[in-house]
Amino acid sequence: MKGGGALLKSVTLFLGGRRGSRGPSTSQPPPSSPRRPQQSPGHPQQQGTGRKPRKMGDDKTPRQQALNSKQTSAKVLDHLKKQTHFSRQEIEALSKVYKKLLESHTLNGPVPAVTSNLPSMQPSIVKGEGLDRMVFRELLHNTFDVVTEEVLMDRIFCAFDRCNVGVIRLEEWVCGLSGFLRGSHDEKTAFAFFVYDLNSDGFISREEMFHLLRNSLVKSPQDEDPDEGVRDLVELALRKMDYDRDGKISFQDFKTAVTEEPLLLEAFGQCLPADTACQTFLSTLQC
Numbered sequence: 001m002k003g004g005g006a007l008l009k010s011v012t013l014f015l016g017g018r019r020g021s022r023g024p025s026t027s028q029p030p031p032s033s034p035r036r037p038q039q040s041p042g043h044p045q046q047q048g049t050g051r052k053p054r055k056m057g058d059d060k061t062p063r064q065q066a067l068n069s070k071q072t073s074a075k076v077l078d079h080l081k082k083q084t085h086f087s088r089q090e091i092e093a094l095s096k097v098y099k100k101l102l103e104s105h106t107l108n109g110p111v112p113a114v115t116s117n118l119p120s121m122q123p124s125i126v127k128g129e130g131l132d133r134m135v136f137r138e139l140l141h142n143t144f145d146v147v148t149e150e151v152l153m154d155r156i157f158c159a160f161d162r163c164n165v166g167v168i169r170l171e172e173w174v175c176g177l178s179g180f181l182r183g184s185h186d187e188k189t190a191f192a193f194f195v196y197d198l199n200s201d202g203f204i205s206r207e208e209m210f211h212l213l214r215n216s217l218v219k220s221p222q223d224e225d226p227d228e229g230v231r232d233l234v235e236l237a238l239r240k241m242d243y244d245r246d247g248k249i250s251f252q253d254f255k256t257a258v259t260e261e262p263l264l265l266e267a268f269g270q271c272l273p274a275d276t277a278c279q280t281f282l283s284t285l286q287c
Contacts (some may be wrong), residue, residue, distance in 0.1 A: 079227050080171065084178035088284075091174055093285040098131070107136045130167030133157050143281055144273035146178075151216050152269045153235065154282070155195040181278050186255075188272060193254045195271040204249040211236045212268040236269060 023057070080091050131139075137153050140146040160168045160176035168176065179187040194200075198208045214230050241249050241257040241264065249257075258265045268273060273281075 010266040029052075049058075049109075076171070080174050084175055085135065085182040086174065086178055090282075094177065095170060096175050101131055101135055101139070102129065125136075129167075130169045131173065132167055136160070136168060140273075143277065145277040146270055146273060148270040149212070151198070151211065152195060152271055155198065158269055159191055159194050164265055180273065181282060185262075189255050189258050190251075192258075192265055192271050193251050196254075196268045197208055204254065205246065206234055206238070209268060213237075218268060240264070241267075 070254065077088055077091050080086070081088050084091070099176070106222065133154070136157050140153060146153075157168070158164070160172050160180075162172050164176075179191055183191060193204070196204050196208065196212060210227075210230055213233050214227065217229055217233070221272065238247065238249070241253050241254055244250070244254045
């Protein structure tokens with residue numbers, strides 16, 4: 001019993017010492033309580049200081065970025081295919097032609113970015129780059145055999161530059177060529193009227209007709225009034241095309257006249273490509 005009593009006394013003293021070391025319940029928590037177990041380096045969920053752990057795969061690899069770019073380009077191609085008369089293959093070929101034209105010419109510089117409802121196939125196009133007037137005029141002359149006056153060249157450029165920023169972007173390039181090369185009768189009629197309506201007020205006035213026709217006539221040095229023949233042409237055009245007799249040609253006047261006589265489509269100067277040049281260019285898109 002003596003040995004048993006000594007053992008019981010020792011156990012009682014040991015337990016009492018542990019209870020005393022804990023102290024009252026209002027004391028501070030033990031130092032070990034706020035510590036988190038240390039993790040091995042590289043553990044994805046415990047690194048950082050309070051930030052949400054980054055999941056594996058958050059950072060896009062070059063392969064993923066290339067895939068996203070292809071998906072964006074595919075969306076653009078599908079959208080343009082619905083909006084134009086071109087096939088997907090032809091749009092891809094036109095995009096390559098456009099890119100080569102950009103790379104082979106020095107651009108005038110960036111222009112203010114314009115919001116577009118299309119995702120861009122080329123990041124540089126979003127920044128404001130595109131085909132400028134000089135490049136476009138060379139293309140009209142050398143590729144499409146459009147030999148016309150400077151004012152008409154500029155108006156054709158404006159018909160493509162729908163955002164009016166001074167350059168032709170990719171989507172404008174594709175959509176513009178769709179009507180320019182494969183447009184329906186109504187599309188080409190609307191295109192020609194836009195070109196001839198120099199101040200974009202919805203009418204082709206006497207002054208505009210005079211300006212457009214003035215350089216189309218061969219003037220003789222013997223003519224006392226070289227502009228007299230131009231004025232006669234203007235009056236003839238009005239008698240032929242001004243159906244409501246208000247002294248100017250509205251779009252409805254122009255459309256009616258062209259429907260009755262298709263040759264009047266380019267009555268005030270060439271603004272559409274020659275048929276042979278058109279077919280030659282389109283054939284290159286199939287290669």
